[in-house]
Amino acid sequence: MSSTPSKIDYYYIRFWSTILLLIAIIPGIAVAQESFDITKNSTTVILSAPDTIKEFLAKYFKLPAEPFADSTAEKTFLYRAQKEIRSLLATEGYFSPVITLSHQTQGEVTKPEIRVDPGVVTRIGEVSIVFRGEIIQEDAKYRKRIEQLRAAWSLQAGSPFRSSEWEQAKATLLSDITQEDFAAANIVTSQATIDPDHARADLSIIIDSGPIFYLGAIQITGLERYNQALITNLAPFKTGDAYRRELLHLFQIALQKAPQFNTVSVNISPDTSQHKSIPVQVVLTEAQSQRFAFGGGYSSNNGARGEINYRNHNFLDRAWNLTSMLRLEQKRQTFFAGIDTLPDQNNINYSLITSLQMTDIQNLKTNEQKIGMTRNYQTPEIQMQFGMNWQRENKQPAGAINQINEALTLDWRWRRQIVDDPLNIRRGDVTEIRIGGGSQQLLSTQDFVRTYARHQSWWPVGSQDVIFLRAEIGYTLASSRFGIPQEYLFRAGGIQSIRGYDFKSIGVQEGNAIVGGRTMATGTIEYTRWITQQWGAAAFADIGSAADSWQKMHPFIGYGGGVRWRSPAGPIALDLARAHETGTLRFHFSMAVAF
Incomplete structure (x- = not known):
């Protein structure tokens, strides 16, 4: 056994x-x-008080952990405790507390007890805000602004008086005045008159706006390799414009985005003697003009990725940007090189690009060569491009005839982005419109006009959650899809399209391959619940299709949920989606940012 x-x-x-x-x-x-x-x-000392007061004192007043050495040490502590507790309660608006000292016996131990009755909280009575300086001139603009400042004052009559809120309200009032026109505004006097018998606090402030400031010349410190025009052309103001703090902030952001600089500070010194033409001080450090970068990553659309970048931010010693990139992905391989000139005073610059790209997606292989030039206009909210591009595409669908497609196109693109935070959006809209086309009379193998529009919206829900909506539609006007490069046709499926379906798997069947059609429409609704500051969960539904005509459109639906993580580069999304048509489950991994 x-x-x-x-x-x-x-x-x-x-x-x-x-x-x-x-x-x-x-x-x-x-x-x-x-x-x-x-x-x-x-504990050595017993503290008795209403729950809210006890919680407040526990945060800011420390009770002794060890027994007192003698009665003198105990009396010294209790004397100090009364003074500190009175001071702490005064910051919360309790100016007449009753603090009694006694002893309480617990078993065989007698301990000192501090009993706190905070009394009635002091409430705000009269509020007087008096303005001096040029803001009181007889001008409807400034009269309205004074009304707005008084209306925005947070400590209204009848509300509890707290020292911290009083200081914060004064700081906010001063900040609101100095953000436009009056850079040297200051508080002349401020007083909170406390009437403890009636638990009332009367507030009075006298604030002097000083003179109106006007922006003068730009003074630059730290510029060595570049012409000053690189700085001055990015300024969102002209000499003589009235001072606005927002203009300096936008100027600093524009300079920080410029690859030529590492650090940038834009400021003024509010000297009233120079208010008619206050210098704008720009202090910066220059970045290295040339750099190599190596990177890698993964996307469920194109698989694993590795890339090499080379950038020269002072190309031909003209502060032009030369960018080149070699990116190798499982489904796509790209080489790109481009030159961007400097923006002029009208925010206009020019770009020259060339690229080579090979793809193998859904049994469709393409080999594309492209060269083009664009005129770019850009502000913090608007991007507009108008360009001419020529491309040659070798199209190889499995089980169908190979084709050579060529197109010389005029292409116009308009994009508007208004969001609260480009990396972690809770509120905002992004809208994009593109129109382009080519003609057989001008080096194209087919006549066509391609139109495309997309809109994305974010709405906050509560203090953390976000609802996201996306809609896009595309239509290429042409007698046939044949002869048109895939860039000007449409396929759907994958990230930023219809999750649950493979990347570009929805389109027109050609042999054994899926190729682009002349029509496309997709949409998304997504709800993200942020459980912590860094981690969230999302539920979503996508719908749409791509085909060769509107009559052949068949809606594909995908839905599911996922995890969101706020990384330093923006939210990273890992989604599990189900394709309603087939029941297939598919993971999608991507950066969930607006583009």
Whole structure:
């Protein structure tokens, strides 16, 4: 008979081993818990007060943990405690507290007790805000602004008076005045008159706006390799414009985005003697003009990725940007090179690009060469491009005829982005419109006009959550899709399209391949619940299709949920989506940012 233990014997031994281990551990846990409770409850001084007051004092007033050395030490502490507690309660608007000292016996131990009755909270009575300086001139603009400043004052009559809120309200008022026109505004006097008998606080402020400031010349510190025009052309103001803090902020953001600089600071010194033409001070450090970068990543659309970048931010010693990139992905390989000139005073610059790209997606292989030039206009909210591009595409669908497609196109693109935070959006809209086309009379193998529009909206829900909506539509006007490069046709599926379906798997069947059609429409609704500051969960539904005509459009639906993580580069999304048509489950991994 074999002596090998049976499976039942194994689980029997394991079960009783676990029980014995728990028996050994649980008393220790109980003793530790009891010890913790005793430590928690043991204190030298008893503090008695209403719950909210007791919680407040526990945060800012420290009770002694060890017994007093003698009666003198106890009396010294209690005397100091009364003064500190009165001061702390005054910051919360309690100016007439009753603090009594006694002793309480607990078992065989007698301890001193501090009993706190905070009394009635002091409330705000009259509020007087008096303005001086040029803001009181007879001008409808400034009269309205004074009304707005008074209306925005946060401490209204009848509300509780707290010192911290009083200081914050004054700081906010001063900040609101100095953000436009009056850079040297200051508070002349401020007083909170406390009437403890009636629990009332009357507030008075006198604020001097000073003169109106006008922006003068730009003074630059730290510029060595570049012409000053690189700085001045990015300024969103002209000499003589009235001072606005927002203009300096926008100027600093524009300079920080310029690859030629590492650090940038834009400011003024509000000297009233120079208010008619205050210098704008720009202090910066220059970045290295040339750099190599290596990177890698993964997207469920194109698989694993590795790339090499080379950038020269002072190309031909003209501060032009030369960018080149070699990116190798599982489904796509790209080489790109481009030159961008400097923006002029009208925010216009020019770009020259060239690229080579090979793709192998849904049994469709393409080999594309492109060269083009664009005229770019850009502000913090608007991007507009108008360009001419020529491309040649070798199209190889599996099981169908290979084709060579060429197109010389005029292409116009308009994009508007108004969001609260480009990386972690909670509120905003992004709209994009593109129109382009080519003609057989001008180096194109087919006549066509391609139109495309997309809109994305974010709405906050509560303090953390976000609802996201996306809609896009595209239509290429042409007699046939043949002869048109894939860039000017449409496929759907994958990230930023219809999740649950493979990347570009929805389109027109050509042989064994899926190729682009002349029509496309997709949409998304997504709800993200941020559980912590860094982590969230999302639920979504996508719908749409791509085909060769509107009549052949068949809606594809995908839905599911995912995880969101706020990384330094923006939210990273990992989604599990189900394709309604096939029941297939598919993971999608991407950066969930607006583009």
